[in-house]
Amino acid sequence: MIKPWRFYILYLILGLAAFYVHTRSEASVPENKPLELFPQKIGGWSMTGQARFDERTLEVLKPTDYLSRSYRDEDGNLVSLYLGYHSGGPNSGPIHSPKQCLPGSGWNRLHDEVHTVVVTGNPVPYVVAVYQKDSQKQMFLYWFQVREQILTNEYALKLSMVKNSILANRRDSSFIRLSLMMSVDEQNSIEIGERFIRAFYPAIEASLPQ
DSSP states (O other), X not given: OOOHXXXXXXXXXXXHHHHHHHHHXXXXXXXXXOGGGSOSEETTEEEEEXXXXXXXXXXXXXXXXXXXXXXXXXXOOEEEEEEEEEOOSTTOOOOXXXXXXXXXXXXXXXXXXXXXXXXXXXXXXXXXXXXXXXXXXXXXXXXXXXXXXXXXXXXXXXXXXHHHHHHHSBOOEEEEEEEEEOOSSHHHHHHHHHHHHHHHHHHHHHHSOO
């Protein structure tokens, strides 16, 4: 005679499997505001150029929507902005970590650390990473975003995405990265990046589904 508790375990396993399949195959894909509508001018910053990736690059990154622009402020400082939105749908790929992609492109990481900038009274954490390629040094400021949650490491990103999938039936996420050529004074480059974040973060937040 089969004991009843074995049926309960079987039902529990089947229920968990059904829940897993449901969250994976029918995850809601929210509509984001088209990134081509992102402002070309905010405060003293104005767009100076915009890039579109080739098919080979898009096949690797697989963003649902993306933005790659350069901006200049009134003092001549240049910042490149990349904003990649991944809906989590069938044609959307995962976010590629800079720690994997940049070394694959020939950039060697010298150091990185987490900083925080306050935007309209709210803290916005981000990673400052310095990379070198031959004699060229470049600074990257970046973070990941899952809805309203801002994340600064890949493990927290994956955990947040799992939580979002279970609780909200969503798998969308975003990657925001600033690129700056290194000045002699590293702190000066960080301050330029933070001025950019303070100016543009409200527009970035408004462009992503919450």
